[in-house]
Amino acid sequence: MATTYVVNGPNLNLLGTREPDVYGQATLADVEKLCRATADRFGWAIEFRQSNHEGELVDWIHEAARAGAVGIVLNAGAYTHTSVAIHDAIAAIKLPVIEVHISNVFAREQMRHHSYVAPVAKASLCGFGIAGYALAINGLAAMTGAAAKS
Numbered sequence: 001m002a003t004t005y006v007v008n009g010p011n012l013n014l015l016g017t018r019e020p021d022v023y024g025q026a027t028l029a030d031v032e033k034l035c036r037a038t039a040d041r042f043g044w045a046i047e048f049r050q051s052n053h054e055g056e057l058v059d060w061i062h063e064a065a066r067a068g069a070v071g072i073v074l075n076a077g078a079y080t081h082t083s084v085a086i087h088d089a090i091a092a093i094k095l096p097v098i099e100v101h102i103s104n105v106f107a108r109e110q111m112r113h114h115s116y117v118a119p120v121a122k123a124s125l126c127g128f129g130i131a132g133y134a135l136a137i138n139g140l141a142a143m144t145g146a147a148a149k150s
């Protein structure tokens with residue numbers, strides 16, 4: 001079965017209680033459920049991951065490529081704005097990576113306006129709340145020519 005990785009970075013394990021005015025009330029388990037339901041429309045499985053550790057995110061990007069995944073939906077959290085290692089990991093693989101942010105990072109502090117992920121991502125989405133994950137999976141399907149199940 002074709003598989004899409006959904007990789008979440010630091011502090012996203014706290015969704016639901018973390019700054020709900022910025023990130024909403026939904027938990028990471030709700031995000032996972034949404035991703036699985038969306039991927040299921042295309043007959044895709046989901047590998048859903050979260051880590052607070054940069055190197056683990058790098059390892060999972062490599063793993064997705066080795067596993068022959070369809071692509072990666074990546075919310076690298078704050079590492080988006082700091083991590084050359086994640087940039088390099090994405091540049092080193094051939095899979096399409098879709099960058100997702102729950103909040104509109106461009107309407108927030110200056111430090112969130114630069115992304116190390118964006119230049120190596122196929123596409124970037126921000127500001128749609130957790131719906132951005134579903135949009136990213138749908139975008140990945142459109143990009144790869146996946147047909148929705150009837």
Ligand code: DQA
Nearest residue numbers: 011075077078101102103112
């Ligand atoms: C985030 C935005 C980042 O700036 C922040 O550090 C996060 C979450 C988002 O989903 O809106 O941890 O990636």
